[in-house]
């Protein structure tokens with residue numbers, strides 16, 4: 163499946179442009195189905211985009227936000243994606259949105275994967291919007307090269323679920339939605355910034371081995387073209 167590249171001269175322009183695109187898609191979901199769902203990635207890249215999106219004038223009370231993946235740490239840990247979203251997205255007008263975390267204080271990562279899978283069924287499928295990031299090793303979500311559940315997580319024949327994922331490059335144990343939960347989002351975005359990430363993307367686009375570079379799964383097998391947003 164081809165992807166489309168939206169390049170911006172400045173990261174601030176990318177943040178505003180992506181916020182507009184996501185707001186339009188969420189509003190379409192609300193108008194069509196009465197509500198909308200948004201799954202976002204963590205890391206360092208999305209902060210400015212989150213802050214721009216938080217100011218957009220949409221019916222946030224009808225939006226449910228969750229995480230594509232999570233480092234398995236409590237929400238007060240600086241590594242937490244929940245903390246990142248709480249501080250940069252669920253502010254301003256977006257404070258009205260519902261948020262479903264992945265981390266569970268009282269469960270280990272494997273038990274939490276089972277519990278979140280059950281609880282997330284009520285969200286409905288597909289997501290209206292999924293925003294992916296990408297690491298320098300070509301991972302996306304928590305689909306890391308060498309991940310202990312990578313094969314199952316990328317297998318579209320399996321039903322949508324949340325997997326625990328452990329891998330050398332992942333740091334903490336992770337929780338991640340499966341590719342079958344993400345691949346058919348009504349809007350699937352890949353948000354990357356910097357020339358190094360652009361070079362990693364070009365390497366990914368030039369090959370097909372998904373175990374080597376899991377970002378290839380959405381680039382090659384998403385239900386609709388991935389909308390790539392990039393600035394230097």
Ligand SMILES: O=C(O)[C@H](O)[C@@H](O)[C@H](O)[C@H](O)COP(=O)(O)O
Pocket residue numbers: 203204205206207208230231232233243294295296297301302303304
């Ligand atoms: O929890 C995470 O880290 C993310 O979900 C992950 O998939 C992220 O998008 C990439 O690692 C890029 O992270 P940076 O934006 O920090 O480069």
